[in-house]
Amino acid sequence: MIYGDKKTGILVQGATGKQGEFHIGLMNSYARLVGGRGVVAGVTPGKGGREVHGIPVYNTVREAMHGHDIGAAVIFVPAAAAADAIMEEAKAGIETIVCITEHIPVHDTMKAIAYARMEGASVIGPNCPGLLSPGEVKMGIMPAGLFTRGNVGVISRSGTLTYEVVDELTRAGIGQSTVVGIGGDPVIGQTFVDVLERFEKDSQTKAVVLIGEVGGNLEEEGAKSTRLPIVSYIAGISAPPDKRMGHAGAIVEGGEGDARSKIARLKKLGVPVASRPSEIPDMVRQLFRSSC
Amino acid sequence: MKLREYEAKKVIREYGIPVPAGFLIRSADELPPHLAELGEKFVLKAQVDVGGRGKAGGILMADPSTAVATAGSLFKKEIKGLPVKEILAEQRLDIRHEYYLSITVDRSSKQPLILFTEEGGVDIEITAKEHPEAIRKLIANPLMQDIPPFLLRELVGTAPKEIGPIINKLYRVFLEKDALLAEINPLVTTPSGVYAADAKIIVDDNALGRQGISVNRDLTDREREAEKHGFSYVELNGAIGVIGNGAGLTMSTLDLIEFYGGKAANFLDVGGGAESERVMHAVRLVASVPTVKVIVVNLLGGITKCDEVAKGIIAAGISQKVIVRLAGTNEAEGRSMLSEKGYEMLDTMDLVVKKAVEVTA
Numbered sequence: 001m002i003y004g005d006k007k008t009g010i011l012v013q014g015a016t017g018k019q020g021e022f023h024i025g026l027m028n029s030y031a032r033l034v035g036g037r038g039v040v041a042g043v044t045p046g047k048g049g050r051e052v053h054g055i056p057v058y059n060t061v062r063e064a065m066h067g068h069d070i071g072a073a074v075i076f077v078p079a080a081a082a083a084d085a086i087m088e089e090a091k092a093g094i095e096t097i098v099c100i101t102e103h104i105p106v107h108d109t110m111k112a113i114a115y116a117r118m119e120g121a122s123v124i125g126p127n128c129p130g131l132l133s134p135g136e137v138k139m140g141i142m143p144a145g146l147f148t149r150g151n152v153g154v155i156s157r158s159g160t161l162t163y164e165v166v167d168e169l170t171r172a173g174i175g176q177s178t179v180v181g182i183g184g185d186p187v188i189g190q191t192f193v194d195v196l197e198r199f200e201k202d203s204q205t206k207a208v209v210l211i212g213e214v215g216g217n218l219e220e221e222g223a224k225s226t227r228l229p230i231v232s233y234i235a236g237i238s239a240p241p242d243k244r245m246g247h248a249g250a251i252v253e254g255g256e257g258d259a260r261s262k263i264a265r266l267k268k269l270g271v272p273v274a275s276r277p278s279e280i281p282d283m284v285r286q287l288f289r290s291s292c
Numbered sequence: 293m294k295l296r297e298y299e300a301k302k303v304i305r306e307y308g309i310p311v312p313a314g315f316l317i318r319s320a321d322e323l324p325p326h327l328a329e330l331g332e333k334f335v336l337k338a339q340v341d342v343g344g345r346g347k348a349g350g351i352l353m354a355d356p357s358t359a360v361a362t363a364g365s366l367f368k369k370e371i372k373g374l375p376v377k378e379i380l381a382e383q384r385l386d387i388r389h390e391y392y393l394s395i396t397v398d399r400s401s402k403q404p405l406i407l408f409t410e411e412g413g414v415d416i417e418i419t420a421k422e423h424p425e426a427i428r429k430l431i432a433n434p435l436m437q438d439i440p441p442f443l444l445r446e447l448v449g450t451a452p453k454e455i456g457p458i459i460n461k462l463y464r465v466f467l468e469k470d471a472l473l474a475e476i477n478p479l480v481t482t483p484s485g486v487y488a489a490d491a492k493i494i495v496d497d498n499a500l501g502r503q504g505i506s507v508n509r510d511l512t513d514r515e516r517e518a519e520k521h522g523f524s525y526v527e528l529n530g531a532i533g534v535i536g537n538g539a540g541l542t543m544s545t546l547d548l549i550e551f552y553g554g555k556a557a558n559f560l561d562v563g564g565g566a567e568s569e570r571v572m573h574a575v576r577l578v579a580s581v582p583t584v585k586v587i588v589v590n591l592l593g594g595i596t597k598c599d600e601v602a603k604g605i606i607a608a609g610i611s612q613k614v615i616v617r618l619a620g621t622n623e624a625e626g627r628s629m630l631s632e633k634g635y636e637m638l639d640t641m642d643l644v645v646k647k648a649v650e651v652t653a
Contacts, residue, residue: 104498107434107467160540160592167619184539213540216400235547244524246542254417276551276642
């Protein structure tokens with residue numbers, strides 16, 4: 001596991017909102033299934049004293065930290081309040097901060113991530129589905145039913161495309177160690193490089209599927225940084241330049257970050273690149289065959 | 293959203309960066325009152341939302357005797373298919389040297405990146421390839437409102453030292469205007485000082501509200517309509533309409549269409565937890581594109597309710613064929629509702645896309 005396990009206590013910021021409440025329910029039913037601690041506290045300013053699914057809600061993160069052992073936080077607050085939530089959690093000493101919220105202005109994200117780095121916290125996201133280590137812990141909104149435990153790590157800038165790939169892997173009998181959605185924004189906390197570094201130290205993870213998309217060059221930086229065997233897929237080969245494809249970060253600008261040159265650079269680094277998601281399971285099998 | 297040149301120049305002037313004297317006109321008749329201030333030689337620059345306007349004939353030299361006629365002809369032109377509705381009439385500078393200055397969001401360091409070169413006026417991408425050593429780079433700390441003077445000195449090097457404060461002022465613009473890009477190219481020296489001869493600002497779409505911008509001009513009418521429903525939508529020009537949930541999955545569906553030799557008409561990400569009404573709006577929106585012959589719906593997720601999606605597709609009642617791939621809760625109900633009405637449902641995204649390409653071939 002990376003970022004957390006059964007013993008990790010989770011705090012949810014924005015616990016009394018519609019999304020927060022709904023996903024506390026799902027995270028804790030997963031925790032019950034695997035025998036983990038799951039969500040132990042919620043925070044919504046001004047709603048302290050309430051309960052959500054039997055979980056106590058506090059006004060501040062600091063208050064919640066007094067009564068509970070908390071290692072990670074998941075944020076469901078609106079975009080205008082999300083950067084503040086990241087900084088509040090980092091200041092309170094939470095190590096892993098998962099920010100689900102989308103549409104956060106990029107300047108807010110840059111400030112919050114710089115602040116979290118100063119406080120020694122790791123931010124996953126924003127604009128991400130969170131992470132799931134099958135049989136251990138779920139932090140975020142991934143549909144747990146598709147996952148199965150194994151030794152392939154998955155890192156992705158996308159949400160549903162990740163579920164598609166995980167579903168393909170599971171059907172092919174290939175289990176996952178941890179699946180991390182790092183987010184679709186141009187500025188994100190943990191990048192491919194950071195997550196790969198954790199996977200290298202994780203004895204459970206033997207290979208990694210890296211799911212990228214147009215925009216930037218974080219995929220290539222990641223592939224360059226690791227010794228782990230990788231299979232990759234890049235979405236957006238048909239994306240026109242200067243158009244944002246849903247994700248704020250998925251844009252080909254000034255001729256940079258287009259899928260074709262990204263794929264060419266990955267292949268040059270020796271990384272096999274799937275031309276469609278359904279090819280990934282076979283390519284992972286190939287990887288295991290050649291590395292054994 | 294990209295600001296027009298006159299808007300970007302107005303912003304940087306407010307922050308104390310010198311710009312040439314200029315006036316915005318919306319017809320040739322508006323020019324004469326400004327002629328005295330514009331002087332003997334000046335430029336007429338079409339304010340169109342498209343790059344490369346100079347080469348496309350959007351920038352013309354003028355003098356007081358011919359200016360009204362020149363402006364009149366520029367107003368009648370189309371620049372890369374766009375009508376000219378606004379012209380910036382601007383004083384011509386006596387340029388001695390050109391520099392390049394830009395501030396962008398650097399994805400790798402997650403911080404602002406300042407680029408300065410002593411060779412401005414040209415394409416920065418060309419400089420980056422041919423003379424990478426000529427580009428000076430600085431990663432700024434987003435938690436600080438100013439660039440420390442020692443870093444400004446390092447950036448400016450042997451260039452005139454008045455440029456240091458200009459870099460800091462542009463950095464303030466970048467931070468306070470929620471810019472993804474703030475660029476001055478060229479930044480020029482003249483006998484009367486340093487000026488921003490051109491300026492470009494792109495404002496973060498996620499910050500338009502707090503920047504007081506109510507309409508995103510970069511979107512087409514249909515894209516704006518889609519935004520109202522909370523969809524991410526991009527217009528393309530093929531025959532296969534696409535509706536997906538999640539940006540990555542939808543992009544991947546478009547790629548698969550290309551893989552099988554078809555052409556997509558659009559990108560539409562309907563977002564999470566799609567209820568019947570949202571699905572209905574999405575289907576109708578895509579069906580309203582004249583080129584669309586068939587629509588692929590590719591929805592996957594734990595919280596997507598297939599019966600809701602089926603209801604939405606049926607309620608849309610469109611004339612084009614709809615091919616559906618659905619996975620999620622209540623899958624059996626959704627399936628039987630759709631098959632009762634004669635819709636085609638397939639199990640994987642490969643299969644739905646292949647089918648759609650066959651239909652349009």
